[in-house]
Amino acid sequence: MTKRFASSLTIAAAVTFALLALAAYGQGQGKGKGGAPKGPTGPVTHKPIPRTPDGKPDLSGTWQGGGVSINGEAGAPPLNPLPPIDNHPVNRQPLTYKPEFDAARKAKNYTTLDDPTLYCLLPGIPRIVGMPMPMEFIQTPKVLAILYESFRAWRRIPIGNDLKHDPDVTPTWMGDSVAKWEGDTLVVDTIGFNDKTWISGTGSTHTEQMHVVERYTLNDDGSLSWEAKVEDPGALAAPYVTGGVLRAPIGVHVEEYECIENNPDPTHMKKAVELESKAKGKQ
Numbered sequence: 001m002t003k004r005f006a007s008s009l010t011i012a013a014a015v016t017f018a019l020l021a022l023a024a025y026g027q028g029q030g031k032g033k034g035g036a037p038k039g040p041t042g043p044v045t046h047k048p049i050p051r052t053p054d055g056k057p058d059l060s061g062t063w064q065g066g067g068v069s070i071n072g073e074a075g076a077p078p079l080n081p082l083p084p085i086d087n088h089p090v091n092r093q094p095l096t097y098k099p100e101f102d103a104a105r106k107a108k109n110y111t112t113l114d115d116p117t118l119y120c121l122l123p124g125i126p127r128i129v130g131m132p133m134p135m136e137f138i139q140t141p142k143v144l145a146i147l148y149e150s151f152r153a154w155r156r157i158p159i160g161n162d163l164k165h166d167p168d169v170t171p172t173w174m175g176d177s178v179a180k181w182e183g184d185t186l187v188v189d190t191i192g193f194n195d196k197t198w199i200s201g202t203g204s205t206h207t208e209q210m211h212v213v214e215r216y217t218l219n220d221d222g223s224l225s226w227e228a229k230v231e232d233p234g235a236l237a238a239p240y241v242t243g244g245v246l247r248a249p250i251g252v253h254v255e256e257y258e259c260i261e262n263n264p265d266p267t268h269m270k271k272a273v274e275l276e277s278k279a280k281g282k283q
Contacts, residue, residue, distance in 0.1 A: 042084040046220045057184050057218040060139045063246040067132030080250035085221040090243035101235045110203030111273050120259035122151050122173035124197030125212050126228035136254045149254045171208050188214040207234030
């Protein structure tokens with residue numbers, strides 16, 4: 001388990017972050033009244049974006065959406081504060097379910113005790129990008145590999161304009177991804193999910209028909225914009241859109257993350273749910 005964010009004694013904190021992180025993006029930009037983003041807090045340095053020998057934006061390196069490397073410890077700044085960046089807004093769209101699916105989902109009365117990540121299972125896409133641990137991009141002309149510190153997850157994503165998914169994809173936690181370049185934006189198309197992950201917050205379930213399209217755009221202020229559009233004809237009434245800004249933390253790399261070792265989460269979270277239920281008069 002990484003010492004930077006979650007030791008074997010603080011996995012509950014990781015789960016809490018996992019439930020909230022997709023709604024808490026925008027690091028380095030600040031928030032104005034009503035949660036609206038405000039501009040950078042100082043001068044922004046702009047440089048030509050790095051490119052690979054074939055002319056594509058070079059996404060290689062370590063990126064992170066949150067956590068102590070970006071935001072610092074409680075009451076203290078990060079050890080290596082990052083410079084200001086421009087405001088990169090995302091046109092987020094809410095998670096809207098079909099009435100029949102939503103009724104069945106609500107009838108199950110999901111709580112944090114049902115969270116797959118509580119039991120060290122993979123978060124899936126797009127949720128894992130919102131985890132506050134770093135991820136490393138390894139880019140070649142034909143493949144992008146992403147190594148996530150979170151839950152030791154990884155993705156091998158072939159790149160090519162004519163790539164298609166296998167017609168007989170086995171459903172998995174992280175799905176089957178292919179990518180192509182649209183100008184300077186890498187578009188990652190993922191299908192083949194199982195129905196065991198959560199899209200975002202508590203009980204945000206889906207079907208195996210879920211389809212996620214991510215867009216990664218390297219900015220000239222040293223940040224990486226990420227947007228994910230989620231469609232699921234079996235569950236969602238409209239596309240769900242999330243995203244944010246990934247930063248390149250200084251002196252940070254992907255470390256070992258052993259979720260299951262001495263995992264106290266289920267006991268802790270069960271107690272929290274019991275206390276919450278009592279407070280609401282449910283028991």
